[in-house]
Every structure is written in C-alpha cells, then in structure tokens.
Amino acid sequence: MSDERTKSLFGPHSRRSILKGLGAAAVGITLTSKNYSAWAADEEKKLNFYNWDTYIGETTLEDFADASGIDVNMSLFATNDELFAKLRAGNPGYDVIVPGSEFVERMIQADLLEPLDHAKIPNMKNIAPEFIEDAPFDPGRKYSLPYTWLVIGIGYRKSKVKEVPDSWEYLFNSDQYKGRIAVMSDASELFRNCFKYLGKSINDDSPELIKEAEAMLIKQKPNIKAFHEDNGQDLLLSGEVDLVMEYNGDIAQIMTEDDDIDFIVPKEGAMKQQDTLAIPKGAPHPENALKFLNFIFEPEVGAEITKTILYPSPNAAAVALMPDSYKDNKVIFPPADVMAKCEYPRYLGPEFTRLLDEAMTRLRAA
Amino acid sequence: MATRRAPLEYNRAWQMKLWLLVVFFFLYAPLLALIVFSFNDSKRNIVWRGFTLKYYEKLFNNDDLLIAFANSLTIAFFATLISLVIGALAGILLWRYRFFGKTAVEGAFTLPIVVPEICMGVSMLLFFTRVLPWPNDLIWPFSLGSIIIAHVSFCFPFVALVVRARLASFNTEQEEAARDLGANDWQAFRDVLLPHLKPALIAGALLAFTLSLDDFVITFFTSGPDTVTFPVKVYSMLRFSVRPKSTPHRRC
Amino acid sequence: MATRTQERRLAFLATALPPIAWVVVFFLAPLAIVWAYSFGQNQGLTEVDISGTFANYARALQPLYLGIFAKSIFVAGITTFLCLVIGFPVALSIVFASERWRAWILLLIMLPFWTNLLIRTYALIAVLRTQGYVNFTLEWFWNQGSWLMTLVGLEPLGDFTPLQLLYNNFAVVFGLVYVHLPFMVLPLYAALDRLDKSLIEASLDLGAGHIRTLFLIVVPLALPGIVSGIIITFVPALGAYLTPDLLGGPDSQMIANVIERQFKKANDWPFGAALSFLLMYATFAAIALRVYLTRGKPTADGHGI
Structure with missing residues (x-):
C-alpha cells in the first residue's frame, strides 16, 4: 500500500524533475560539484540560501529573481547549533547563511566565513550606524551584516x-x-x-x-x-x-x-542578539551572494521583509518606510x-x- | 460447551473489541483534535476563533512544502525497497548459516538500532562530506542518493529483526521436502521460504517506511541545498515558530 | 556432488554479501570516524585531534552521567513494558482477524505514524496541556456533577482544578508510548501470524482456560517476536530526545538529550561520541552474553538478536 501512496502523490514532482533533468541535460550534466572556481568567472544564475523558515519577505525572492535573473533556492535550518554542526564538516553548497551573532564569532574563528567585499554592497549605507560600530563579535563587520536584532x-x-x-x-x-x-x-x-x-x-x-x-x-x-x-x-x-x-x-x-x-x-x-547575513567559505556562487546581500538592504526590500517577519530591523531606511504601529512598538523597540x-x-x-x-x-x- | 469459542473467533470477545477501540482512540484522538483545529481561524491553535479553509489553501499553494513532501515519499519508497532486500537477506543469513565471525556480524546488524540518531547523523555528515562527497547537482532523484543510503543503513536492521523473529516459526522440513522433490535452492527459497516470510516482510516494510518518512536528524545532516524533505521543512516551521502570520500551516 | 556444494556456497554468498557489504561500507565506515573521535579532543572549533585519550570516557563514566543513563533506562523500560501490555492484545487481534480486516487493522495502527513525529508531539501537547482537551472534558464532567449535586440538594463541588499532565515524567512516558507502540505491535504480529491454531484448540480441549492457554501456548510462540519487539522499542525509546525536550518537566532529562547537546550546543563531538559509544559497548556486551549463555544450543533457533 505504501507503493500506491507514493505513486498517487508523485505527480507534480516527477514532472518538475523531468523538466529539471532536461534542463540539466541541456547545459551538460555535471557529475562533480567540486569544481567551483571554474564557475566563478561566469556564475550560473543560481543562489543557495540557507535560512530559517519564512524568515524573509513574502515576495522578496521573486523580486530578486526579477531584478537580477538569479534564482534563489532557499533551504532551511531551525537552530544555530544545527547550522554550525552542519557546516563545520564542510560547506555542501550554500551561498548565503543566516547565523546569530554569537555563532558569527565562532564561525570567524573556525574560518568558515568568507570576508565581505563592502564595495560591492553599497546599500550598507542604509544600515543604522550603531549596528556597524557596535558589533564586538565581528569588528568592522568584515564577515557579516545585520539582518534583524532581538x-x-x-x-x-x-x-x-x-x-x-x-x-x-x-x-x-x-x-x-x-x-x-x-x-x-x-x-x-x-x-x-x-x-x-x-x-x-x-x-x-x-x-x-x-x-x-x-x-x-x-x-x-x-x-x-x-x-x-x-x-x-x-x-x-x-x-x-x-x-x-x-x-x-x-x-x-x-x-x-x-x-x-x-x-x-x-x-x-x-x-x-543579531541575526546576520554571511557568506560561508566554499560558496559556489559568491558573486550572486553579494548581489543578494546588496538587494536585501534596499529600503523597500527591507521594509517588505520587516512587514512579514515583524522583527526589529537594523535597516534604518527600511524602518523609516514602516507604519507608526511598528516604529512606536515598545516591545519591538524597547x-x-x-x-x-x-x-x-x-x-x-x-x-x-x-x-x-x-x-x-x-x-x-x- | 456453550462458553467455548473457537480460537479463530477471539475477536468476537467484547474485551478484545473494547481494547482495540481504546487503543485506536488513544492513537487517533490527538490527531483528530489537531485536524479539527486545522480549520480554526487562529494562527496558534489554542482558542477556537471560527471556521476557515485558508490554511489548506495555503498548504496546497505552498510549492516548497509539496516538493518536500514528494522528496520524502521518494526517499521512503526507495529506502524501504532496498531495506527490505538487505534486511531479509540479513535475517536469513543469521538464521540459516553458521560461519566465522557470526557474532560480530550479528552485532554489526544490531548497531544501527543502538546508535543514537544524532551520532549516526554526524557520522553520515562526515562520511558524505569527507569520504564520499555526494555531488549536489545530480538530477533528481539521484540527488537524494546520500539520504536514501543513510536511511537504508538505519532501516534495514529493523527488517532483519522482524524477519528473524518470523523465521523462528519456520519448519525447515518443508524446505527440505521441496528440495527432495527436485527444487533447487532458489526455487525452494522462492516457493517455500518467501511465502512464509510474507507477514514479516509486510511488517518490516511498514516499519522501514515509517522510520524513513519520519526521520529528521539523519536527513538533516545528509541533505544538501536542493534536497529539503518534509520533516526538515516541518521542523524548521514548527521549531522556529516566529511568524505564524506567514507560516503556511502550523499543522499540515 | 561438487555442483551441490558449489550451489550452496553461491547461495551463502548471495545471502551474506549484500547485507555485510552494505553494513561495512555505509554504516561501519561512517561510524568508525566518530568512533575515532571518541578517543580525541577538540582542536580549535572544527577539528578533532585523535590522540588516543580516554578522557572522554572517564568523563562519561562520572556519576552525573551514569545517573542520567540509569534514569533513561528506567524510563525506556517502563515505556517498553507499557507498549508490550498494550500492544500484545492488538497484535493478537490482528492475527485472529479475517484476511480483509487484518490489512485494515494493520493500516489503522500504522497510519498515525505517517504523520510527522513533531506534529504528533504537538498534538499530544494540545491534548494534555492545562487548557487542553483532556482537562476540558474533565471540567465538563465536573461541572455536570456539580449541577447534579445541587439538583439533589447537596453542596456543589468546588472549582475545577486542571490536572497537570504536561511537563513532568508522566508526560514523557505517555509520549514515548504513543510514539513507539507500532514498534511493538509489528514484530509481535510478524511472529504470530498464521500460528498453528490447532495448538490452541488442543489446549482448550484439554481443559485449559483462555487465560492459561494464552500464557502457556501463545506467549511462548510469540517469544521471538516479544524479544524483537522489546529490542526495537526499548532501544529507540532510550535514544528519544524530542519527546523529553517538548513534553518533559525541569528534571526530565534523558541521556539522548545530553548526547544531542554535545553534538550541537556544546560543540564537543568527542565527548558526544564517547557517550554514544557507551550505549553501543553495552549492546555488544549484551549480545556476547547471550551468545555465551546459549552456547551449545542448536542454531536456527531464531530467538531475537
């Protein structure tokens, strides 16, 4: 009976995977994924985002795909410990991760994070300065940028x-x-x-x-x-x-x-605490990741995310776009x-x- | 002999019926409560706030969740199939043959049941990142390969155990009789042993399927960016229940 | 006959190779890495230096951890016992059911377990909590009773005090039984299916009652299934961490919770490995003991592992 159940619920995915398979065949099937550096010059239009569930605006990923042509594939973790336990053995292919502030420091010490090229993230200017200056876990924010704080x-x-x-x-x-x-x-x-x-x-x-x-x-x-x-x-x-x-x-x-x-x-x-955005070492699409980070700090994008997740946002330009009920909330902003x-x-x-x-x-x- | 029931009619006894009823109530009542509340127009499933279908609407519009579900079913299907073959062979091996190192083999077959999930998850993580890196741009369903392998490793001992318990009631003379009648090993296996094993194979398959479908820890550690399964999705949804507003369905 | 021997050998190899190869390559090899870790120490945050130290085991054998081991074994033991008591009649009724019903009962037993474990645990929380369905039902009866009392001219009952069913060890055992019941029912069913019913008839004919027949005939027949059932209920219950995490109270800490913390929060893989392998050494000891005790008995007995 298990077989029947499997088959009947099989439909949508097998179609999708066939399409996916055809797509892969068209670009030439690659059996090894280790050869990342060769891709760097001309990165495929893909990004693997490792995030907490629903920790993003409802349309943010689609908007990014529209703006940049890069498809974001979001997969999920549920605690920082799991994220760290999983990445410490090696990065299986994630481009952007969302570690909490304490784990940023752990990951920097463990050499698991890629330094960020601030020149490629001009929207950093939208972040309230105290989050850049007061970040003892990542001085100068060389490796991580604030996503939310709590x-x-x-x-x-x-x-x-x-x-x-x-x-x-x-x-x-x-x-x-x-x-x-x-x-x-x-x-x-x-x-x-x-x-x-x-x-x-x-x-x-x-x-x-x-x-x-x-x-x-x-x-x-x-x-x-x-x-x-x-x-x-x-x-x-x-x-x-x-x-x-x-x-x-x-x-x-x-x-x-x-x-x-x-x-x-x-x-x-x-x-x-802060939840931050960072790029893990060995990310297959580092250029796309930087584009994505920059996109997140657009004022409208930040506001869209904040509207969904209702967490305090360090993105000052985004907060300015939010209604007073959010800005004046004493629980969100003690x-x-x-x-x-x-x-x-x-x-x-x-x-x-x-x-x-x-x-x-x-x-x-x- | 008015009080005597034929043994086959145990199920007519009211005690038996009552017992079954109570057990089914125990198993289903919590789930039914949850199902009723999935129509509740509240984000947090605590107070009744009116009837709604919106969570189901969201559920069926949630592609990620459906893909995760299809991934889980595919993994469970293949893992069950392979576990069944390997587990049955393991059960037969330990039952029929005496050979050098049998105790060690027996221990090795039991170990996967004993290893704490997290320990197994971490060993699989290390194995598939350091020893046998599983490419993550393979075509589906090969991209699920590492997860399927890991699942078989912890599912097949359950099949083996059930098969072995079943073999205890097997009368070897039947098989010998078949051989005397000219059947070779394969025929004797197929026509005599396998039919006897059927209930154990059903039970073993159910166990393996259930275990595989439900596994979170080991799957989490063996999955890559493209292989989200249903439990992984549900765990991050429920354990990180910060934004019920956008959480499609807290109860699935 | 040479061909006969050859055929036998081929049959043996065909039986032995797939499971042994699988377990060596896809289980023992991965596990060996972590086993080696249990003799190592953390070197920085991500590397483990395998120095051959026994420090992790020494730490794991401290009274603190042994106490938690003992407590976990106790909780898993009660769970297993309850599963056996609840599951045995269920397995019997599957065995004695007609062909058509058998499939249905089996399916009905398994169906809840195709719902995700976490969802099932949340369902239990919804049922057991202070403002949950059990307490709602009890409160309703209480109030009806109170109303009846006033009707016959007695003092009404006082206010209803909800039962504290969650966040204690009762909730942990309840949750574990809920989660592990099929692990007991399935092996019992597999062992008993199509048992020789003439044995039962003979016993009844000879004047034994149903209860005596059950214990003297059915239970011994089911023994291999009982042993398997106990193993695959007890061991996973011992390794459960989610149920105590979510349903347990301040002192409901099981060894699997401690092990899980070592691999995650504490980031101490060597110590987590040592704790895990203590469980495995104990298993090996139990197997060796069983082999020693049953030495000399004929093989193909099939009794458990």
Missing part, C-alpha cells in the same frame, strides 16, 4: 501578575510565581542572563560565576514549570505559564492575538535606557562552553 526579556500575562515583572528576580530567584514560570533550556541564554541578574557581564567567563548561577537555579528549579525549547510564546499564550523568558520578537507576535500579554526587558539588562544595559554574547572559548553545558546537565539532573 533581545531576551520576560513575556507575561498582565492579569496574572501583581506588578510589572521588571527584574530577572521573578524568574531566577523568587517563589512568588511558583509553577507558573518557564525559562529557556539553552545553557548560554539561561546562564548568561543569570549573570546579568547577579550584576555581572554576560561575557564574564569566571567559573565561580557559573557555580553561583547554577546554585541559584537549582534552588529555583522547584518553582519552574518547564525549560522550553524557544517555544515560550506558546506556553504563555495557552495559559500554561504566566511568566516566560523569551525573545521580544516572539512575544510581539502573540501580542497581536492576545491583549493580555506584555513584554519587558528586565532592569538589570539582558542578552541581545526603551533606549534599558537597551543600553544589554550586551551581545561573545564566544568565550570551548572551556567556557563545556562548563556551561556541564552546569546545565547538573541543573536538569538535580
């Missing part, structure tokens, strides 16, 4: 809290909301925001600090309902918990569905004074990563 904070249900939970204390060191809070399961995001609560920098790598945070979280564990896999917004929306540690963009999304939800960046400051206390996480080396992971394992096993 900050971790507390999403909460207004009717279920006594006062605005404006401190990490409610999540990390208090039984006031016992059984009604969820925190992130990612060791780096969880522990390094604890560092902030403890009055230290996100990029403090002292083992004693990890120990202190671990002890505090183990004490807090009975009050925590779940360690969520970055789906905290669902837990909050479904009423499973009333306070959740989550990114502002995710909470902004569910606020359009439920008026009773709000978001705040704790007064101690928090971790901020107040400047609290943002000033937020930091980008740096990659602090394998020993730190290992200590964090062990602390996380102990915390979950405790």
Whole structure:
C-alpha cells in the first residue's frame, strides 16, 4: 500500500524533475560539484540560501529573481547549533547563511566565513550606524551584516501578575510565581542572563560565576514549570505559564492575538542578539551572494521583509518606510535606557562552553 | 460447551473489541483534535476563533512544502525497497548459516538500532562530506542518493529483526521436502521460504517506511541545498515558530 | 556432488554479501570516524585531534552521567513494558482477524505514524496541556456533577482544578508510548501470524482456560517476536530526545538529550561520541552474553538478536 501512496502523490514532482533533468541535460550534466572556481568567472544564475523558515519577505525572492535573473533556492535550518554542526564538516553548497551573532564569532574563528567585499554592497549605507560600530563579535563587520536584532526579556500575562515583572528576580530567584514560570533550556541564554541578574557581564567567563548561577537555579528549579525549547510564546499564550523568558520578537507576535500579554526587558539588562547575513567559505556562487546581500538592504526590500517577519530591523531606511504601529512598538523597540544595559554574547572559548553545558546537565539532573 | 469459542473467533470477545477501540482512540484522538483545529481561524491553535479553509489553501499553494513532501515519499519508497532486500537477506543469513565471525556480524546488524540518531547523523555528515562527497547537482532523484543510503543503513536492521523473529516459526522440513522433490535452492527459497516470510516482510516494510518518512536528524545532516524533505521543512516551521502570520500551516 | 556444494556456497554468498557489504561500507565506515573521535579532543572549533585519550570516557563514566543513563533506562523500560501490555492484545487481534480486516487493522495502527513525529508531539501537547482537551472534558464532567449535586440538594463541588499532565515524567512516558507502540505491535504480529491454531484448540480441549492457554501456548510462540519487539522499542525509546525536550518537566532529562547537546550546543563531538559509544559497548556486551549463555544450543533457533 505504501507503493500506491507514493505513486498517487508523485505527480507534480516527477514532472518538475523531468523538466529539471532536461534542463540539466541541456547545459551538460555535471557529475562533480567540486569544481567551483571554474564557475566563478561566469556564475550560473543560481543562489543557495540557507535560512530559517519564512524568515524573509513574502515576495522578496521573486523580486530578486526579477531584478537580477538569479534564482534563489532557499533551504532551511531551525537552530544555530544545527547550522554550525552542519557546516563545520564542510560547506555542501550554500551561498548565503543566516547565523546569530554569537555563532558569527565562532564561525570567524573556525574560518568558515568568507570576508565581505563592502564595495560591492553599497546599500550598507542604509544600515543604522550603531549596528556597524557596535558589533564586538565581528569588528568592522568584515564577515557579516545585520539582518534583524532581538533581545531576551520576560513575556507575561498582565492579569496574572501583581506588578510589572521588571527584574530577572521573578524568574531566577523568587517563589512568588511558583509553577507558573518557564525559562529557556539553552545553557548560554539561561546562564548568561543569570549573570546579568547577579550584576555581572554576560561575557564574564569566571567559573565561580557559573557555580553561583547554577546554585541559584537549582534552588529555583522547584518553582519552574518547564525549560522550553524557544517555544515560550506558546506556553504563555495557552495559559500554561504566566511568566516566560523569551525573545521580544516572539512575544510581539502573540501580542497581536492576545491583549493580555506584555513584554519587558528586565532592569538589570539582558542578552541581545543579531541575526546576520554571511557568506560561508566554499560558496559556489559568491558573486550572486553579494548581489543578494546588496538587494536585501534596499529600503523597500527591507521594509517588505520587516512587514512579514515583524522583527526589529537594523535597516534604518527600511524602518523609516514602516507604519507608526511598528516604529512606536515598545516591545519591538524597547526603551533606549534599558537597551543600553544589554550586551551581545561573545564566544568565550570551548572551556567556557563545556562548563556551561556541564552546569546545565547538573541543573536538569538535580 | 456453550462458553467455548473457537480460537479463530477471539475477536468476537467484547474485551478484545473494547481494547482495540481504546487503543485506536488513544492513537487517533490527538490527531483528530489537531485536524479539527486545522480549520480554526487562529494562527496558534489554542482558542477556537471560527471556521476557515485558508490554511489548506495555503498548504496546497505552498510549492516548497509539496516538493518536500514528494522528496520524502521518494526517499521512503526507495529506502524501504532496498531495506527490505538487505534486511531479509540479513535475517536469513543469521538464521540459516553458521560461519566465522557470526557474532560480530550479528552485532554489526544490531548497531544501527543502538546508535543514537544524532551520532549516526554526524557520522553520515562526515562520511558524505569527507569520504564520499555526494555531488549536489545530480538530477533528481539521484540527488537524494546520500539520504536514501543513510536511511537504508538505519532501516534495514529493523527488517532483519522482524524477519528473524518470523523465521523462528519456520519448519525447515518443508524446505527440505521441496528440495527432495527436485527444487533447487532458489526455487525452494522462492516457493517455500518467501511465502512464509510474507507477514514479516509486510511488517518490516511498514516499519522501514515509517522510520524513513519520519526521520529528521539523519536527513538533516545528509541533505544538501536542493534536497529539503518534509520533516526538515516541518521542523524548521514548527521549531522556529516566529511568524505564524506567514507560516503556511502550523499543522499540515 | 561438487555442483551441490558449489550451489550452496553461491547461495551463502548471495545471502551474506549484500547485507555485510552494505553494513561495512555505509554504516561501519561512517561510524568508525566518530568512533575515532571518541578517543580525541577538540582542536580549535572544527577539528578533532585523535590522540588516543580516554578522557572522554572517564568523563562519561562520572556519576552525573551514569545517573542520567540509569534514569533513561528506567524510563525506556517502563515505556517498553507499557507498549508490550498494550500492544500484545492488538497484535493478537490482528492475527485472529479475517484476511480483509487484518490489512485494515494493520493500516489503522500504522497510519498515525505517517504523520510527522513533531506534529504528533504537538498534538499530544494540545491534548494534555492545562487548557487542553483532556482537562476540558474533565471540567465538563465536573461541572455536570456539580449541577447534579445541587439538583439533589447537596453542596456543589468546588472549582475545577486542571490536572497537570504536561511537563513532568508522566508526560514523557505517555509520549514515548504513543510514539513507539507500532514498534511493538509489528514484530509481535510478524511472529504470530498464521500460528498453528490447532495448538490452541488442543489446549482448550484439554481443559485449559483462555487465560492459561494464552500464557502457556501463545506467549511462548510469540517469544521471538516479544524479544524483537522489546529490542526495537526499548532501544529507540532510550535514544528519544524530542519527546523529553517538548513534553518533559525541569528534571526530565534523558541521556539522548545530553548526547544531542554535545553534538550541537556544546560543540564537543568527542565527548558526544564517547557517550554514544557507551550505549553501543553495552549492546555488544549484551549480545556476547547471550551468545555465551546459549552456547551449545542448536542454531536456527531464531530467538531475537
């Protein structure tokens, strides 16, 4: 019966693949893909874009194809770790990737990224200057350009809290909301925001600090309902918990569905991140990739993307084209004074990563 | 003997029927709930906000998703076929023959079940990037080759295991009788052993097909830019559920 | 007869070569790379220096990780047991069903599993959560009961408190059983199909009850299937990471979650490899033990692996 099922659902793809096959036959079938350099002079009109699902404007890829004649083939990853794990063995043919800021630093150190030729991306001028200047993970933005940015904070249900939970204390060191809070399961995001609560920098790598945070979280564990896999917004929306540690963009999304939800960046400051665009080493179509990057930073294109994904955009020219409901949204753009206390996480080396992971394992096993 | 039922009629017993009913309820109720809510006019599937078909409209207009689905079915089809052959041979090999190093072979056939998915995924990743690079501009379906190979490697031991369990009830005298009647090895295999194996082959094929269709981790690590499968698509859709506004269908 | 021997040898080679070649080239060779990694250490971010160190294993054998191993084995064990109890009658009913029904029941058992695992897990979340269908149903009954109480002049029941069905170890086991049930049903069915029904009739004729017949005749006949079923339910359940991730509570951490983290977030492939291979060494030990215990018994017994 499996065979029947396969056949009946086969139609559209087999036709398409036949066409694809004919196309390949017409240009001469190439059995080896390793010979990239020979193509560089006259790149085929193709681009392999490795992105998060739907993390692009609804018509952006078609618009780019219309403008440049280059077909974009978008494939998907779901977490930065997966992206890194996959690329560390070698680039299987991606041209543009979308790593988070901490992973940009990892990838630069691992020599996985191609330096960007800024002369070929004139639209860089549309990016707000602070995103070029304040990028400790990629000084001078030699390897990556900002695509969106985001900050971790507390999403909460207004009717279920006594006062605005404006401190990490409610999540990390208090039984006031016992059984009604969820925190992130990612060791780096969880522990390094604890560092902030403890009055230290996100990029403090002292083992004693990890120990202190671990002890505090183990004490807090009975009050925590779940360690969520970055789906905290669902837990909050479904009423499973009333306070959740989550990114502002995710909470902004569910606020359009439920008026009773709000978001705040704790007064101690928090971790901020950027999603960036970069070209991995060994990209088969580097020239197309640069054209694509430049296209993304067109004001209208940036606005089209922002309209779809509703994340804070570093593209100042694009933000200017957005309606006030976006520009004045306090969740998407938290107040400047609290943002000033937020930091980008740096990659602090394998020993730190290992200590964090062990602390996380102990915390979950405790 | 009014109380005695013929053994064939076990299924008439109400306990049996009730049990089946409960199990099917257990299996289907969550999915039915999900199906009902796929008509819900809400992006997040939590509160009922009215009837809509828009997600289905979006689903069927989503070429990427359909291509991913076709890719998955193709992979599952070939992986099942190859796993069935290799798995059946492996099962027969371990059941019929004694040979040098049999224990090691037996262990090697069990290992793919034991290896954690992620470990297998990473070994396949290293293998297909460093040892046997799989060209990514091959014509479909050859572009799926590396994924199919990886799938066979973790599916066939399941077939082998089921086949071997089935062979335990095989009466070797039947085969010998066939040989005595002049059948050669191949004929004895085809006419006696294979018919006996049929239920195991069905069960094995179902297992392999299910495993292959559902695999995310190993597929993720062996796929290239042109080979998005359904689980890979669904995983990035659901796990990175940031923009339900444009997410075509949270429930597929 | 030389030709006969030749034919035998050919048959052996035709049986042995394809699976052995496949497993060596497309499984053992890839795995060997990672196995070598388990004796290495990270060199920078992407390279592994295979130095022959046992440090990864020493780390993996710390009480912290052994404790997680033990817990995972416990959870997988309960899951397997529940699958066996639930799945055995289902397999029996497939075996005893008429030809037409057999295909239908098999299909009905498998169909939910052609839905993606993640979608199925989300379905479970929708059913089990505080504001999920189970709690909605219970609340409805509670309110009806409360109404009935007032009708007969009693105090109404208090407010309904939803059951906490998600984010704990119960949810993990529930989810694992939900996901792994067919892995138990299929081998049982394969082993029992077309079993010699005269044996059952004889047992009943001799006065044994249905339950006794079941345990004395049917279960021993199904034993190879039970063994296979246990193996292919237990081992994958032990390696499950998504279910504990999404349904589990603060302490629902299984060994596969730790292993997954090593390969992804922690970027420590050598240690992840060592943890993975501990599982495999244990399997090999179990196989060797079984071979040792059954030594001297006739072959072609077909009992499990």
